[in-house]
Amino acid sequence: DISLPSLQQRQRAxxxxxxRVFPWGNTFDQSRCNTRENGLLMTTVVNRYPDGVSPYGVYDLAGNVWEWCSDSVVEDEPQQDENDESVPVQKALVHGGAFVSLYNRCHVATYYPLPLNTAFASIGFRIICNGLPK
Known part of the structure; x- marks a missing residue:
């Protein structure tokens, strides 16, 4: 069974x-993740920052790309559809910050709800496997 991780699963990792508030500890260190402070302004390969690995061995949980979470929310402010009717806007959460983000956006508590059809070079995803493969 594979899925996107929930916000809670990402935060726990x-x-x-x-x-801790970053995968490596409580103080930001730009040598441990891909954020705007590095000046690369593009994605990097997984494990480019081995000193930024989480306590559970997970890479790139801070910086590189915002990652979609399985959590979804419905915004209080509906939008108008093509028939001029109010419709709720369903959004999903992104977490972790990206190569274009300042370091404080990579903090464990920072996340944002985005419309499900949002697509940017700074947003990606990872999948998790629930249970051992058979």
Whole structure:
């Protein structure tokens, strides 16, 4: 069974047992992730920042690309559809910051709801496997 991780699963992978705010600890370090501070302004390959790995061995949980979470929300402010009727806007959460983000956007508590049809070079996804493969 594969899926997108939930926000809670991503946060747990970052925080570990000691409740850290970045995968490597509580102080930002631009040498451990791909953010605007590095000046690359493009994505990098997984494991380019081995010192930024999480306590559970997960790479790139801070920076590189915002990642979609399985959590969804419905916005309070509906939009008008083609028939001029109000329709709720369903959104999903992105988390983790990106290569265009300042470091404070990569904090474990920072996430944003975006419309499901949002597409940018700075947004990606990862999948998780629930249980062991058969």
């Amino acid at each position: 970052i925080m570990g047992e000691d409740e």
